[in-house]
Amino acid sequence: MKSFDTYPKTVKKTVRYIKQDASLEQIKKIEDLILKSIQARKQELVNKGS
Numbered sequence: 322m323k324s325f326d327t328y329p330k331t332v333k334k335t336v337r338y339i340k341q342d343a344s345l346e347q348i349k350k351i352e353d354l355i356l357k358s359i360q361a362r363k364q365e366l367v368n369k370g371s
Contacts, residue, residue: 325333339348 325336335351339351343351
């Protein structure tokens with residue numbers, strides 16, 4: 322796994338926002354968005370490899 326410091330600034334800012342400022346509702350929305358994005362990217366990579 323990569324060290325946290327090697328990720329893009331936007332990822333680090335997002336994690337900091339979630340830890341410090343996000344409400345429960347915002348966390349749920351962010352979680353849904355990230356999970357959908359990850360699934361879409363995984364599928365894209367699987368299809369590309371086939």
